[in-house]
Amino acid sequence: MNTALDFHISQTRRQFFQGAGLRLGGLALSTLMGERMLGAAEPASAQVHQPLPGFPHFAPKAKRLIYLHMNGAPSQLDLFDYKPQLQQYFDKDLPESVRNGQRITTMTSGQSRLPVAPSMFNFSQCGKSGMWMSELVPNIQHIADDIAMVRSVHTSAINHDPACTFVMTGSEVPGKPSIGSWISYGLGSVSNDLPSFVVFTPTFPATGNAQALFTRMWSSGFLPTSFNGVALRGQGDPVLFIKNPPGVDGSDRRTMLDALNKLNQRNFERFGDPEIQTRIAQYEMAFRMQTSVPGLTDLSDESEATLNMYGPDVKRMGSFASSALLARRLVERGTRVVQILHRGWDQHSGLPKNIKAQCMDTEQACAALVKDLKQRGLLDDTLVVWGGEFGRTVYSQGTLTKDNYGRDHHPRNFCMWMAGAGVKGGTVYGETDDFSYNIVKDPVHINDLNATILHLMGIEHSRFTYKFQGLDQRLTGVEEAHVVKGILA
Template sequence: MEKEVLQHHLNMNRRRFLSKLSLGVGSVALGSLLIPDLFGSKDHQEELLQRLPQFAPKAKRIIYLFQNGAPSQLELFDYKPLLREQFGKDLPASIRMGQRLTGMTAGQTKFPLAGSFYDFAQYGESRAWISDLLPHTAAIADELCIIKSMYTEAINHDPALTFFQTGAQVGNRPSMGAWLSYGLGSENANLPAFCVLLSKGKGNGQGVYSKLWTNGFLDSIHQGVQFSSSENPVLYLNNHESIDKADRRKMLDELAALNDENYKTFGDPEISAKVQQYEMAYRMQTAVPEVTDLSKEPESVIKLYGADCLVPGTYAANCLLARKLSENGVRFVQLYHQGWDSHGNLPGEMRGQCQDTDQASAALVTDLKQRGLLDETLVIWGGEFGRTNYCQGALTKENYGRDHHPRCFSIWMAGGGIKPGVYGETDEYGYNIINNPVHVHDFHATVLHLMGMDHEQLTFKHLGRRYRLTDVAGKVVNDIIKA
């Protein structure tokens, strides 16, 4: 009890000292930036040692292009000519090995193999196989590390998506962006460290929810800030027409004074987090309109991303906005593009999805490289799991669907210290991994490593236990990292 009282008074003394430095709540915000443990408990102060890069980072920022709904690797990156040769034949039991099925195909007695409707060709120095659906992605093959051996335990969308975003299949855990905000903060005091952008494609969609960009048990300042495609990109950010900037400043100062009294009574660090959020919103009133204004982009950039980049809320517009946010110091930009859940009419849905995403994804990588930003920006493209090599439901060469397949799937990464090439391999049926498996925890460990963080050291004590993004597993995949 004495230690708690001492810590409380220590925090209060620091707060009073900083209150002399400037006027009102401005000093509170300044203090929280200069002394991150200002309002923290002893446990939070111990965590301060982790809140800087622990070694030289390969990347400073991340743009994660999440393809929600699980794109089929067999139509995009994992070329399997055997599936065409054996089209319609039953998947051998020796290959399936009784592996888990979803409720959608558990009643099937046959598992007819379905070769891709689309052709493949090899590109780049690595001679990577890339589908005809992705001509723009193929053109940047030498920038990509295509990982063909990703796997997860989750077999349904919500737990699999949650697992990729938070390191756990259940909710209420901090998301990857929140962990990086907590560990590294933002490079720009006028913008959040973690921003979220949403878009919908032409295919069958799966929902995305705010739990995917939650702060979980971390301070709420680390929660992702969602941008919308409306006239006001960040809701409730602008002042009411009857309130000018001076009035807003006065209101925030008075509110900070009330929160100061509240903190003296309760000593809750979340009170200071609220003050920081109010101050961030105040600064964002100037920064957000500028960074979200795409009208000043040159014609060459519009041509690079495609005309859709001028249509708010499209995938192309979000890719361009992600570049602008990233170059302005946002630590983690998360895009979610819905529409990849192709249980039926897969050839048609895949074509539409690729038309939405191929050009803009490649343009983002190209744009970053042209600006000298790719080496310090990690770009990630992929979904929550893969697709089966057999058909779900009726099968024809022109129309088929694929069920969920967590045992092996493909993603790509570019920039940020990643070594271009192809990593991992699946069997000739595209059903099992035969070398270099990469688990979701390994993926998270590698991403944190690229950002200069040891995944075993980036922890937060909650309810008596130290948590981390990789839980109690994960290993860095050093083979895909540049020396």
């Protein structure tokens, strides 16, 4: 009796087409990794995901990535893109020669005017580089010489959901793998005891609009689901159902898991479904995390100086400060990619008050993370990326006064910064016009930025593909993307 054939015949058309892409997408991985994960020479419990053959393509500068995503789009005009000449344009209409017929959202298209709103915050030059930064980020000012500021990032999307999907997956269309999943798939895992890709979604101040965080931002898409990001919770147990139930100890769990793995392996041999291997790997990882996660979240071995550096909320699980410190502890223990997504930056009104609250919640910990990595020697091979999904307009949405204004979505240009492995600190790359509305020098598309991240991790983006739906899919899309060499050390 051909049980594998019977299994596939028994599936409905809908079940087949729902799972076909995933199964076909996983065949390459199962071929490459099946023997290493499940072979007789070494038990599954001793295995980690190995890099793909030939990866990395060249010696990497970065071994790990920490991505700090400010969801909702921080205002570049109020943080990093200093435009002092705007004061003379206060409450004057944005010149048509600047806008040049470019589209605006329906949230401001009905306004009779587009009044220019200069930032109400003071700026100063920081570090030896003299990089201009706002008073809203006093701690990031102290790491100016460690970061490369890119002022000319642009994107194709004008609304939050597609823009966030684009930043994280290289496409506005849902269903593609996130950058963390791509990197984990290509470079493999370092730690036996922690996931290769971990995600935090910390709480945020109760101000401003909170855009939804969809799991597609850390999903493996058409890659095998073993490369999904693992989200650690900020309240209660960091991972649900990881503890043994009452009356069950570690040896009992190990015996049960070994038996379950044998059953799953038999099913894999019968049906050839690579997702069975994913299930085995996830059970094994969960078993190891029963020991590793409590140690990860126990901050008793951190010095008071370190805790103070991250700020007063560092011991409050679920805070941004706590997430930043745990990010350092994760990469220290072998996690390949850590992603922190902080909400509440969508400020169409009341921007001065709301952006101040967001910065107070995050910027000290962002700076502390870079300093902490540096003093431990980890910044040399850890890449830190900070940014949002697009920028904000120079004109005010709604009522404008000298101390109150809002800003609409602006995909034409925004600021992101990078620090660490292979990055030229103290660098400012790209320029915008006097209204921070158009790029006038060195534009950097989101796909260029992702190509640069992959390059620093030893991956040639154009050679990093995965066959899906008849196409060689890439994180950087089908159009040509370029590594931003001007920010590389």
